[in-house]
Amino acid sequence: xxxxxxxxxxxxxxxxxxxxxxxxxxxxxxxxxxxxxxxxxxxxxxxxxxxxxxxxxxxxxxxxxxxxxxxxxxxxxxxxxxxxxxxxxxxxxxxxxxxxxxxxxxxxxxxxxxxxxxxxxxxxxxxxxxxxxxxxxxxxxxxxxxxxxxxxxxxxx
Amino acid sequence: xxxxxxxxxxxxxxxxxxxxxxxxxxxxxxxxxxxxxxxxxxxxxxxxxxxxxxxxxxxxxxxxxxxxxxxxxxxxxxxxxxxxxxxxxxxxxxxxxxxxxxxxxxxxxxxxxxxxxxxxxxxxxxxxxxxxxxxxxxxxxxxxxxxxxxxxxxxxxxxxxxxxxxxxxxxxxxxxxxxxxxxxxxxxxxxxxxxxxxxxxxxxxxxxxxxxxxxxxxxxxxxxxxxxxxxxxxxxxxxxxxxxxxxxxxxxxxxxxxxxxxxxxxxxxxxxxxxxxxxxxxxxxxxxxxxxxxxxxxxxxxxxxxxxxxxxxxxxxxxxxxxxxxxxxxxxxxxxxxxxxxxxxxxxxxxxxxxxxxxxxxxxxxxxxxxxxxxxxxxxxxxxxxxxxxxxxxxxxxxxxxxxxxxxxxxxxxxxxxxxxxxxxxxxxxxxxxxxxxxxxxxxxxxxxxxxxxxxxxxxxxxxxxxxxxxxxxxxxxxxxxxxxxxxxxxxxxxxxxxxxxxxxxxxxxxxxxxxxxxxxxxxxxxxxxxxxxxxxxxxxxxxxxxxxxxxxxxxxxxxxxxxxxxxxxxxxxxxxxxxxxxxxxxxxxxxxxxxxxxxxxxxxxxxxxxxxxxxxxxxxxxxxx
Numbered sequence: 001x002x003x004x005x006x007x008x009x010x011x012x013x014x015x016x017x018x019x020x021x022x023x024x025x026x027x028x029x030x031x032x033x034x035x036x037x038x039x040x041x042x043x044x045x046x047x048x049x050x051x052x053x054x055x056x057x058x059x060x061x062x063x064x065x066x067x068x069x070x071x072x073x074x075x076x077x078x079x080x081x082x083x084x085x086x087x088x089x090x091x092x093x094x095x096x097x098x099x100x101x102x103x104x105x106x107x108x109x110x111x112x113x114x115x116x117x118x119x120x121x122x123x124x125x126x127x128x129x130x131x132x133x134x135x136x137x138x139x140x141x142x143x144x145x146x147x148x149x150x151x152x153x154x155x156x157x
Numbered sequence: 158x159x160x161x162x163x164x165x166x167x168x169x170x171x172x173x174x175x176x177x178x179x180x181x182x183x184x185x186x187x188x189x190x191x192x193x194x195x196x197x198x199x200x201x202x203x204x205x206x207x208x209x210x211x212x213x214x215x216x217x218x219x220x221x222x223x224x225x226x227x228x229x230x231x232x233x234x235x236x237x238x239x240x241x242x243x244x245x246x247x248x249x250x251x252x253x254x255x256x257x258x259x260x261x262x263x264x265x266x267x268x269x270x271x272x273x274x275x276x277x278x279x280x281x282x283x284x285x286x287x288x289x290x291x292x293x294x295x296x297x298x299x300x301x302x303x304x305x306x307x308x309x310x311x312x313x314x315x316x317x318x319x320x321x322x323x324x325x326x327x328x329x330x331x332x333x334x335x336x337x338x339x340x341x342x343x344x345x346x347x348x349x350x351x352x353x354x355x356x357x358x359x360x361x362x363x364x365x366x367x368x369x370x371x372x373x374x375x376x377x378x379x380x381x382x383x384x385x386x387x388x389x390x391x392x393x394x395x396x397x398x399x400x401x402x403x404x405x406x407x408x409x410x411x412x413x414x415x416x417x418x419x420x421x422x423x424x425x426x427x428x429x430x431x432x433x434x435x436x437x438x439x440x441x442x443x444x445x446x447x448x449x450x451x452x453x454x455x456x457x458x459x460x461x462x463x464x465x466x467x468x469x470x471x472x473x474x475x476x477x478x479x480x481x482x483x484x485x486x487x488x489x490x491x492x493x494x495x496x497x498x499x500x501x502x503x504x505x506x507x508x509x510x511x512x513x514x515x516x517x518x519x520x521x522x523x524x525x526x527x528x529x530x531x532x533x534x535x536x537x538x539x540x541x542x543x544x545x546x547x548x549x550x551x552x553x554x555x556x557x558x559x560x561x562x563x564x565x566x567x568x569x570x571x572x573x574x575x576x577x578x579x580x581x582x583x584x585x586x587x588x589x590x591x592x593x594x595x596x597x598x599x600x601x602x603x604x605x606x607x608x609x610x611x612x613x614x615x616x617x618x619x620x621x622x623x624x625x626x627x628x629x630x631x632x633x634x635x636x637x638x639x640x641x642x643x644x645x646x647x648x649x650x651x652x653x654x655x656x657x658x659x660x661x662x663x664x665x666x667x668x669x670x671x672x673x674x675x676x677x678x679x680x681x682x683x684x685x686x687x688x689x690x691x692x693x694x695x696x697x698x699x700x701x702x703x704x705x706x707x708x709x710x711x712x713x714x715x716x717x718x719x720x721x722x723x724x725x726x727x728x729x730x731x732x733x734x735x736x737x738x739x740x741x742x743x744x745x746x747x748x749x750x751x752x753x754x755x756x757x758x759x760x761x762x763x764x765x766x767x768x769x770x771x772x773x774x775x776x777x778x779x780x781x782x783x
Binding site for chain 1: 545546547548549551552610611612613682722726729730733734736737739740741742743744745746747748749750751752754755756758759762
């Protein structure tokens with residue numbers, strides 16, 4: 001059987017539903033740890049969309065957590081007249097580095113950003129701790145997303 | 158040698174009675190451990206200076222003057238001893254670490270400039286320590302004069318004289334470095350020479366940098382307008398605990414009469430300004446405070462900075478501090494940058510203008526394209542550096558790296574011998590852009606450095622100085638002037654040229670299987686809602702960096718390898734997106750953007766484009782071929 005993200009890429013909504021059932025507890029734990037409020041549907045859609053950018057064949061749970069973290073804390077800052085760090089790229093690199101997804105070179109970008117903007121170290125720590133907490137949580141599964149599924153499914157495009 | 162003693166020097170030196178006018182007390186270090194190992198210092202039991210030592214003398218560790226006190230046997234110590242004994246120049250880099258530490262510990266105040274950057278933006282290490290210990294009293298006076306912070310604001314003639322006076326104490330190249338930094342640099346086109354001039358802008362959000370309000374106020378005398386002091390404000394204003402006690406005992410009329418700008422904490426100043434905007438002046442004109450009693454213990458900003466704060470866009474959002482007028486020297490420009498940088502912890506974005514005058518059509522024809530090439534190459538270096546460091550230059554709304562076509566177009570616009578405002582004005586929003594029409598004379602052409610990463614002020618100084626040196630010292634001809642036939646940044650279809658070549662290569666057929674979306678389509682998805690604006694920037698690893706001046710064969714090979722790694726990421730994403738397309742999925746993927754951004758950053762890191770271009774530009778600024 002194909003990995004959940006490959007199935008999702010091909011439009012298999014059931015793969016997302018099964019993923020949410022299997023790892024919904026971890027996803028909710030991540031949200032709690034990051035202390036950012038967002039509707040469940042928003043998190044589910046983020047995971048669904050992230051199937052398009054999954055590099056290699058990732059561990060489904062780790063990739064789902066990475067997608068949710070990016071959704072919750074990776075919103076770009078408003079444009080300013082001066083260049084600043086690209087927050088989405090930074091959060092992506094933090095998640096990919098910490099969870100061992102991607103090419104393995106993402107840690108370099110994290111280090112370079114932190115040299116220029118050391119205040120982002122706090123955000124990195126927060127993300128890393130939240131990811132660790134989510135990876136440890138039991139039970140990993142949850143039926144919380146099942147209740148929201150009627151709301152989620154129409155948003156999956 | 159005649160040494161002028163500026164007024165500001167007097168607090169550092171004192172005269173003793175019974176000594177002639179030349180005699181001044183030596184600069185005594187206060188550090189307690191800095192006594193027994195110094196040469197030329199009076200015995201602790203003697204208050205009388207030997208006559209031959211009248212006048213100021215630099216106190217240096219003995220090890221610096223004869224190497225004897227340096228007992229270490231490491232290679233660096235031995236090399237240093239040999240250097241001292243053979244009378245060779247001794248730079249900061251030559252000093253063994255223990256000696257440098259000792260030296261740092263005894264230097265005080267401005268004298269620390271001997272081992273640190275003597276003035277903001279100035280490189281450190283211009284002095285030759287082998288010569289310093291034999292400096293004459295006049296030379297020592299000149300060194301002290303040079304190291305005073307106010308030196309940069311002295312009249313040009315005084316600065317030139319001081320540099321001449323200390324020239325015998327400098328390392329080879331030191332005089333040139335000081336002259337470049339502290340004196341006007343004439344820009345010498347084919348016709349009449351005119352000085353290269355500088356100006357600065359510093360932008361920061363007011364709320365992110367409220368300390369700006371320590372230095373600017375609606376009324377520089379500190380008075381507040383009673384119309385803005387509403388009853389609600391007077392009731393709710395939070396002053397310091399001490400002031401608050403007095404405040405509560407006053408009647409509203411007394412409060413209106415007595416409340417001053419300097420009594421308001423920063424948060425309350427922002428609140429007051431909102432009311433000031435509503436009830437008094439919708440433009441919220443803020444003036445520079447020059448009275449040190451009104452700047453909460455901080456030194457007021459120098460008069461070279463604007464008297465009236467400029468609001469970028471609407472008032473109370475982005476505050477812009479600009480130089481009041483252009484400056485003919487780099488040192489005053491850097492002093493202004495430093496003064497603004499120190500206003501608050503959060504740093505502003507600096508823009509630096511460097512302006513030359515092209516008086517004749519021949520000047521315009523020859524120099525215009527060369528200036529364009531210099532701006533575009535520095536622009537590219539800053540862009541490459543920013544992408545490598547994770548900045549948002551790939552998607553920034555107002556800052557865009559030059560496309561090859563635009564470089565060629567602007568360079569060609571000078572062909573007729575005129576500065577064409579239509580061709581140039583649209584190119585101000587680059588990391589290093591070009592300007593005209595704002596410098597008081599239509600013969601003036603400017604380079605505007607805009608996108609050095611915020612807070613990297615050392616790099617800002619480096620970029621500004623090397624650009625200035627290249628412009629002023631006639632090194633522009635060391636760079637090939639555009640049009641650049643092989644440069645292809647932003648060329649349409651560039652990413653797909655690589656994609657098509659990879660698809661056509663039978664050795665890559667396995668790798669490319671399933672990657673049906675072309676690279677340009679992947680980049681279009683990755684650039685999100687602004688593909689027209691941004692997709693070409695996400696293709697930057699495909700630009701022909703290896704064709705640029707100064708790139709070695711080995712570097713060209715590294716660039717190609719790094720490019721292949723970038724292409725692999727695009728292939729992965731292409732396979733994902735191809736599958737999704739086939740399934741009818743919607744291709745809105747923020748994750749793609751982050752993945753491509755990270756891959757582009759890795760390309761810049763591996764290929765070291767910014768280092769290569771930095772080396773090229775540095776060599777050119779020294780008059781060398783890339």
